[in-house]
Amino acid sequence: MRTPIWFVFVASFVLSGCNAGASARGGAEQIGAGLGDAVTAPLQDLNLRRDEIPTVLLQAEANPYDLRNLSNCRTIGAEVARLDEALGPDRDAPPAQDGSYVSERAADAAARAALDAVRGTVTDFVPARSWVRRLTGADAHSKHVQSAIQAGLRRRSFLKGVGMQRNCAPPAAPAGFVPRRN
Template sequence: MSRKLLVMVGAGLLLATSVHAPAALAQVKPPSTPDEPGGRWGEAKKKAVDIGSQPARDVGMSKREIPPILEKAFNDPYSLKGLKTCRALASEVTNLNAVLGADYSVGNEYTENRAGKLAEAGGKTIINSIIPFRGLVREVTGAAPADRHMNAVVDAGLARRGFLRGVHLKQGCKTKF
């Protein structure tokens, strides 16, 4: 990819993110396929918004909200309180899927949009260069600890989903997620 094209892509991302920066993402999801609602362009727009709002999060002006179901998972990922039926287990897994994105599926082929990944990396580089001493600023403002907490609650959500799927299977449940 030529340098001129990379600069144009970076500038486009910068423009897109400056227009939509306040609407930061709160959910963690895998990339959508072109035939899903939103498709590649919807996913690209979400990434652009996320990248563009990063400086506001870095200085503490904007924060990502953690979905309550992930906080619940963080506090006790292996609890079965209130989940006595197959339907309740399936409902909890479905709620986790809504926040975390689709679970791993055997046989899915991994594909990647290389041009999209290059544009994303370029956009992140441009945006992240706005704040000097970014790492230190993120620690002082609390953005880095907030990101570490977000990663921890996502990990807990993934653990909880796997645990609940195992319980669902062990109980011989036939309900779908």
């Protein structure tokens, strides 16, 4: 069951009347910024617009256990940082303290729900969507993107294990690992 678009807009309007007015405006700005991507979602189904796969993920897909040029903790940490940039923070990383208020997080959630509703409504207009995705190659590209992401996750985990074995400090090892003194 999808959230009606009108409900999200009414909720944003009500929030703007509260003390959370700035948060609601931020959510409205987020909707405005993401609306173009949500409306053009069918272009991905038709394979006219594609998500680019970062080079570091393509390299991880080709060889996730490659240790060439990773001879010390600094180079391992730099490779982990490249993967973090492409994948986002690892699960072992502490949550970022962004100082946001509950009202800001609620506005962000409302904005995401509104954009998901728009994206879902627009993609429903593509008849036989699953067949269109298969025939245009969009489905194969989507699977390739997911494969590259999984390879990047495996590589990052592998590198942190190697860093831990070599007594490296984070980010070349898992967060919370304390290298032993020699």
